[in-house]
Structure formats: C-alpha cells, structure tokens
Amino acid sequence: MKPRVLLNSIQLNLTLRRLCYQLIENHNNFENSIIMGIQPRGVMLSRRLVKILHEQYNIQDIQHGELDITFYRDDFRRRIEPLQVSKTKIDFLIENKNVILVDDVLYTGRTTRAALDSLLDYGRPTSVEFLVLIDRRFSRHLPIQADYVGKTVDSIESERVNVMWKESDKKDQVLLDVLRENDE
Amino acid sequence: MSELSVEHLLGIKYLTPEDINLIFVTADNFKEVINRPIKKVPSLRDITIANLFFENSTRTRLSFELAEKRLSADIVNFSASSSSVSKGETLVDTVNNILAMKVDMVVMRHPNPGAGVFLAKKVTAKIINAGDGAHEHPTQALLDAYSIREKLGEVSGKKVVIVGDILHSRVALSNIFCLQKLGAEVMVCGPTTLLPKYINSLGVKVEHNLEKALAWCDVANMLRIQLERQEIKYFPSIREYTLQYGLTMELLKKQNKPIVIMHPGPINRGVEISSEIADSDSSIILNQVENGVAIRMAVLYLLASKIKR
Numbered sequence: 001m002k003p004r005v006l007l008n009s010i011q012l013n014l015t016l017r018r019l020c021y022q023l024i025e026n027h028n029n030f031e032n033s034i035i036m037g038i039q040p041r042g043v044m045l046s047r048r049l050v051k052i053l054h055e056q057y058n059i060q061d062i063q064h065g066e067l068d069i070t071f072y073r074d075d076f077r078r079r080i081e082p083l084q085v086s087k088t089k090i091d092f093l094i095e096n097k098n099v100i101l102v103d104d105v106l107y108t109g110r111t112t113r114a115a116l117d118s119l120l121d122y123g124r125p126t127s128v129e130f131l132v133l134i135d136r137r138f139s140r141h142l143p144i145q146a147d148y149v150g151k152t153v154d155s156i157e158s159e160r161v162n163v164m165w166k167e168s169d170k171k172d173q174v175l176l177d178v179l180r181e182n183d184e
Numbered sequence: 185m186s187e188l189s190v191e192h193l194l195g196i197k198y199l200t201p202e203d204i205n206l207i208f209v210t211a212d213n214f215k216e217v218i219n220r221p222i223k224k225v226p227s228l229r230d231i232t233i234a235n236l237f238f239e240n241s242t243r244t245r246l247s248f249e250l251a252e253k254r255l256s257a258d259i260v261n262f263s264a265s266s267s268s269v270s271k272g273e274t275l276v277d278t279v280n281n282i283l284a285m286k287v288d289m290v291v292m293r294h295p296n297p298g299a300g301v302f303l304a305k306k307v308t309a310k311i312i313n314a315g316d317g318a319h320e321h322p323t324q325a326l327l328d329a330y331s332i333r334e335k336l337g338e339v340s341g342k343k344v345v346i347v348g349d350i351l352h353s354r355v356a357l358s359n360i361f362c363l364q365k366l367g368a369e370v371m372v373c374g375p376t377t378l379l380p381k382y383i384n385s386l387g388v389k390v391e392h393n394l395e396k397a398l399a400w401c402d403v404a405n406m407l408r409i410q411l412e413r414q415e416i417k418y419f420p421s422i423r424e425y426t427l428q429y430g431l432t433m434e435l436l437k438k439q440n441k442p443i444v445i446m447h448p449g450p451i452n453r454g455v456e457i458s459s460e461i462a463d464s465d466s467s468i469i470l471n472q473v474e475n476g477v478a479i480r481m482a483v484l485y486l487l488a489s490k491i492k493r
Contacts, residue, residue: 068213071225071255077489084186085213121222 007174015150020052022148030062033098038115039068039086042103044165065090072114095123104163106132109144134161188486192311194300195320196361210482228257231488234282236292238264248291251480276306310487325358327479331472340367345397347373348407351380355448373397377418398439405446406457432458
C-alpha cells in the first residue's frame with residue numbers, strides 16, 4: 001500500500017516553528033536549559049530545532065547534547081536484529097539544568113524510559129521535559145507522555161511512522177508506512 | 185555490521201578484521217562511559233559471569249572484573265589454588281558444576297594452550313579466553329591495537345616491533361595475529377633462544393639487534409621477561425639481557441623520531457625497560473590499562489548480545 005503523508009514539507013516546517021515558540025514560552029532565552037536529542041533519529045530533530053531557534057529567533061549559545069541509550073534498552077538480546085550503538089555527546093553538566101529530551105516519534109514509551117535512566121546517570125537536572133514530533137497515541141506500554149507534541153496520530157501496530165529529513169533523506173516529510181506482514 | 189562472527193572469544197585467529205573493528209567502535213562508546221561520573225550501564229544486569237583463573241593474574245582479572253561490574257553483570261570468582269581442582273576434578277567437571285548454578289559466560293585463564301577451545305566444544309556458556317598457556321591472550325592484543333589506534337589514528341600501515349620473550353608469550357602471538365589482520369607490519373626482536381622455531385611461518389620480520397629494530401618501527405611493544413617460565417637458561421644472565429635488549433632513554437634518543445612505547449605489564453623496571461622510559465611521555469602503558477577495561481566491556485557486551493532468552 002502507498003504510504004500516507006502525515007506532514008508534508010510545509011506542514012512539517014510550520015510544526016517545527018510552533019514547537020520552537022512553545023519552547024521559548026517556557027524557556028525564554030535558554031539560559032538554564034539544555035536540548036538533548038535521543039540517538040539516532042531524535043538528534044536530527046533536535047539539531048533542526050536548535051538551528052531554527054538560532055537563525056529565526058536569534059537565540060545564541062543553546063546547549064545541545066546528543067544522548068545514546070543503547071546500553072539502557074530493555075530489549076537488548078530480545079531482538080532479532082542486533083543493536084547499533086551511536087555516540088553520546090554531552091560536553092557540559094546537566095546538574096540543576098532544565099533538560100528538554102527530544103525524539104521524533106513517541107510510541108511505546110520504552111525508548112523514553114531508557115533515555116531518562118541514561119540521562120540521570122549524568123547528574124540531577126532540575127526538570128526534564130519531553131518533546132516529540134509525532135505522538136502515536138493509545139499505544140503506550142509505560143506511563144509516559146510528552147510535554148510538547150508536533151502532531152498526534154492514531155495508528156495500529158502494523159503501521160510505522162517514518163520521519164524524513166532533507167539532511168539525511170533528501171526531503172522533509174513524515175509518512176505513515178504500512179508494513180508488510182512478514183516485516184516485523 | 186553490528187554483530188560478531190564468532191560465538192566465543194577464544195583467540196584473535198578466529199576473528200575477522202570486521203569483528204576487530206566492531207569491538208573497537210563499541211569500545212569507543214564504553215570509554216566514554218567509564219569516564220562519566222557514574223561509570224555504570226545496566227546492559228548485562230541479567231547475565232552472570234564466572235571468572236575462572238587457573239593461573240595467577242592480577243591486572244587481567246581486575247580489568248575483567250571491573251568491566252563486568254560496569255556492565256552490571258553478576259560475577260563469581262574462582263581461583264585454582266583454593267578450589268577442588270587441587271582435589272583432582274577435571275576442567276569440564278569444574279566448569280559444568282559452575283554452569284549448573286546458571287552462569288551465562290565464562291572468562292577463563294588456564295595454563296594449557298587450547299583450554300578455551302576445548303571447553304567451548306563441551307559447554308553451552310560463552311567462553312572468553314583470558315590467556316591459555318603460551319597460545320593466545322586475545323583481549324590483551326585487542327587493547328594493544330586499540331591503544332595504537334588511539335595514539336596514532338590508525339593501525340594499518342604502522343610498523344610495530346615486539347621485543348623480548350616471544351617464545352613464552354601469548355601476548356606476542358595474539359598481537360601478531362591482530363596487528364596483521366589490521367594491516368600493520370610486525371617485527372619480532374629478541375635473542376634466538378627466545379624466538380619460537382616456527383616464527384618464519386607467521387610472516388613477521390625477525391631482528392636480533394634492538395637498535396636496528398627501533399630504527400625501523402613506529403611502535404615498540406616491550407614484553408616482560410617471564411622469570412617464572414625460565415626453567416632452562418635462555419640467556420646467560422638478566423644483566424646480559426638488559427644490556428642487549430633493555431630499552432633505555434639513551435637508545436631511544438638516538439632515533440630522531442617519536443616511538444610509541446608499550447608494555448603489557450607487569451613491568452620489570454630496569455630489565456626490559458628503564459624507569460625513565462616507562463614514566464616518559466612516549467609510553468602509553470597506563471593508557472593500555474585504561475583501554476583494557478573498555479575493550480573487555482565491548483567484548484562482553486557483544487558476546488552477551490548473542491545470548492537469546
């Protein structure tokens with residue numbers, strides 16, 4: 001079946017701008033805040049947010065980290081495919097900061113759980129918020145909700161949300177793919 | 185590629201260059217972990233590991249123990265001197281008894297070459313060889329190559345000389361395999377009595393003069409004279425050995441180029457290497473020790489990911 005377009009390029013960029021406004025509302029000039037992308041796909045989103053905040057809203061020197069959660073996952077050894085490790089890049093202290101975790105899709109909530117565990121191993125932030133571009137509601141395995149949501153979608157297990165960025169996938173868009181039965 | 189091609193780590197000779205690179209890339213991440221304020225990740229929290237040391241070891245055992253603890257594994261330790269091995273129990277029986285207590289992985293050091301390979305055929309746990317006789321010591325070779333990569337950017341094309349007791353050294357054999365698989369050139373240097381007869385079949389250069397060897401190399405790995413293994417006299421005296429093969433600052437300064445100095449430890453200061461060099465900036469001996477934990481974490485993690493529940 002042909003994938004359904006959830007957000008096209010224009011819609012996606014509007015949504016990103018709105019998310020940036022919401023962040024500015026709560027974090028002002030980001031003096032005491034950190035944007036933390038979750039590896040691998042959340043990092044693309046967090047980089048884009050930082051870029052928009054810098055270029056369009058003139059907010060300088062946002063502290064921006066990248067968090068790899070591979071070693072904290074709960075499905076290690078339960079998957080058929082082995083896990084690929086990515087880099088963690090946090091060159092500042094998170095102690096007493098407001099951390100905004102960023103990921104592209106919120107589905108079962110397990111990645112978020114792992115990200116929280118991983119993050120807290122770096123120190124004790126004042127607060128942790130969670131931003132996602134796409135929230136697949138009614139599919140949570142854990143009691144986790146996002147503070148900032150780009151778009152909420154209803155989807156079933158055999159579907160997959162595919163967030164594409166022009167930096168890596170040539171085009172800005174969000175698709176809802178239907179997996180073939182044997183795919184997963 | 186994100187999976188090892190082997191089920192156990194028995195020796196470098198069973199690994200592909202891709203395996204070695206995967207271990208290095210994974211170790212990079214663990215090196216970041218062990219430099220954090222909280223040096224621990226929960227990856228192996230449902231894995232139990234037995235450290236079986238049928239032969240004495242301080243640093244390898246400590247390094248493995250730390251690596252296991254930093255991955256949150258449960259561990260049990262065993263040393264031959266205080267066990268029923270001295271009551272005549274066979275290796276397979278000893279290990280099967282330990283495995284009956286639900287152990288997932290075994291880290292083993294044994295005085296007999298091939299003990300790990302033998303065990304891997306008999307039991308279901310993942311085996312990691314922490315040194316088997318004069319055969320292999322794979323994690324040491326991996327951390328040596330990893331330290332070279334860290335210091336010089338890459339291993340490929342580098343010239344590495346291994347100096348000293350090649351005959352009794354599992355470190356030498358594993359190092360030769362590992363460096364060659366990664367595309368480095370290897371030379372061994374030592375008195376004829378301390379080179380094995382089969383040395384030509386390994387495809388390495390042989391040199392008996394330390395000064396010439398230093399002129400050729402980028403990296404010198406100084407092996408320890410294994411005083412406990414000199415059951416017959418291989419050289420007239422320690423003093424004679426030091427005069428011919430001991431690395432001193434004088435000798436190093438004659439070479440007008442930087443040479444990376446390595447040593448697998450424990451050092452006999454003033455025998456194979458002078459104190460001055462061991463503590464100098466050319467030496468990466470303590471980096472090797474630090475990298476040892478990261479490499480062992482990577483090996484444990486990658487092998488554990490093959491245990492399916």
